[in-house]
Amino acid sequence: MRIQIRYAFQYLVFFALFTTSVLAQPGNRNRASFQVPKVGGALPEVSLWDQQGQPFLTKTLKEHYTVLVFGCLT
Amino acid sequence: MEAIYRDYHPKGVKFFYIYKTLAHPGNNGYVSPFDHEERLRHVTEIKEKLGSDIPWLCDNMSNDFKHAMGNAPNSEFIIDPKGKIVRSRSWCSPSELREDLAELVGEVKPETAEAQVGMSPLDPPKTAATGIVPRLKLEGRMTALEVVSRQNGGEPFFAKLRVEADESLLKQGDGQLYLGLFLDPLYEVHWNNHVGAPEVEITVRQTEVTPDRLRGPAVEEPSDADPREFLVAVKNGQPGETIFDITVKYVACDDKETFCKPVTQEYQVKLARDADGGSRRDAMPRSPNGRRARQPQMQDLNLQRARTMFHRMDMNRDGVIQKQEARGPLQWADLDEDGEVTREEWREFMRRR
Known part of the structure; x- marks a missing residue:
């Protein structure tokens, strides 16, 4: 029982430290919104231009x- | 990259450079484009100057592709024939790309060497004389703010406004605001110093800006292309909310001396970080890996140096430094004493030095 309480306490301390020190930083929120797509995932579908100025779809x-x-x- | 393109394009691999927002506006004299036509003109400029054969795609003005792919300045991806991402690197690495393509498509022998490609380096654009008006020396970290330019009368933005805030202004609302007017070399214009200096007027509600009317310095030289830079003090700004309305007046004169006309242009600047604004290398000392506001760390330097040295020595690009490729005794780095140094051994050797 005492061991379980100790683990629960350690978990709470870890969670508190993690959430306050990492998630509270505004820079990390920015980074989270620009995540690199995972290997194995589909290429995101975006409309670009080719070098002649014609629309180009990444899905092609x-x-x-x-x-x-x-x-x-630069 | 061009050498790899020459080897793998004939095997059916498609290559594209993706033009994105400028990572370091001001480098080589280039200024961040305000519209997609200016971006496409940059693409044309790169292709002509570098003599590159690799085609370019240009991200849209919302930078959707850059954001969707992780927002890194020089990342690299391989897409398979089904449209799936099969390789992803946050910083492009020609040697690793070649290894990947060898694995996915097959080896190419002999490989095209970099020296065979014969690309010319990217020269700065031709502009009027620079180095005449001293640049502002800024202390501390400056961050680009969100700027919206308002089209006024259909004139191009011959001079483009860049606005940055120091950390105190960005976080607490009190601090310094930097305004830089940069002539865009795409339009081949200069400041005609005999017809008057550019003027900037800042209007903002419930926030103090001192001074709120600015005028460029008087310059004796008849013309130049140096940025006109200003620093103002801001008090009681609301981070993320305050909007500065900025009016810029100047006379644009083209280098061929076919026109000289007064231009008035307006901007709205929000006291919020522009995630796509890049950072000016001339704004403050930078670390060799391009990151701002921190001292170079030995670990970064060593890793970068290790990678560069390995790449230089690995002449046949097989991922191993052999005796004949080494420019000195190998035994210090050859940890398993098999007569060759792998990439991992080299990294470990450099880390221990």
């Missing part, structure tokens, strides 16, 4: 292996 990226690399001028 099928039938081939495709490499996508994010970048910019």
Whole structure:
């Protein structure tokens, strides 16, 4: 019984520490909203432009292996 | 990347660079685009200057794809023929990408070497003289704020406003607000210092801004392309709520001297962090991994150095440094003494140094 209470207390301490130190940070809330999609998951469907300025749908990226690399001028 | 493209494009693999918001506005003289046409002009500029064969896709102005893919500045993904993500890296790594493609599609021998690709480095755009007006020296961390530009009269935003707040302003509502007017090199314009300096007017409710009317410095040189920067003190702002209405007036003169016209443009700036605003490298000292506001950590430096050195030495890109590839004795890093150094052994060796 005493051991169970000790485990319950440790769990509560861990939960309190975790929630106050990690979830309370605004930066982490931001990161949570921009999660990297999981390997094995489908590529998100988004409408982009191709380099000629024509609409391009990511859902058309099928039938081939495709490499996508994010970048910019700076 | 171009070398890998040359090897794997003929095997049916498609490659795309994804143009996203600028990670470090101001680097190379480039300014964050305000609309998709300007983004597409950046894409054209990159392709022409780099001589890249890899096609580009351009994210939309809401940055939906960047957000959906984790919001990292230089991430890399492989999608399989069913449209599933089969590889994901938060920072692109050509050597690891080559390994992945070898596994998924098959090895290519001989591999195209980087030297065979012969790409030219990205030069800064041509602008009028810079280095004439001293840049503002900022202390502490500055964060880009959400800026909405209001189209006024159909003129392009020849000069673009960037607004940043220090931590105190962003969190408590009292602090310093940075305003930078950056000429966009896409429009090949300059400041004509004989016709008057740019002016900025800030209007805001229930918040003190000092000063609220700003004027660029008088400059003796007839023209230049340096940013015009201002720092104002803000009191009683409401983080996440306060809206600054900002009017900017300037005279835009093109470098070919075909026009010189007065322009008035308006912005609404919210006292809230712009998650896509990037960070200016000139704003403060930065660590080598590009992150701001913290001192370089030895662990980061060593890991980055280890990765670069390994990549340089692994000439045949087989993921192992052999005797003939090493530029010195191998035995210090060859932990299992088999005459070769694997990536893990190299990392461990660098960590111990």
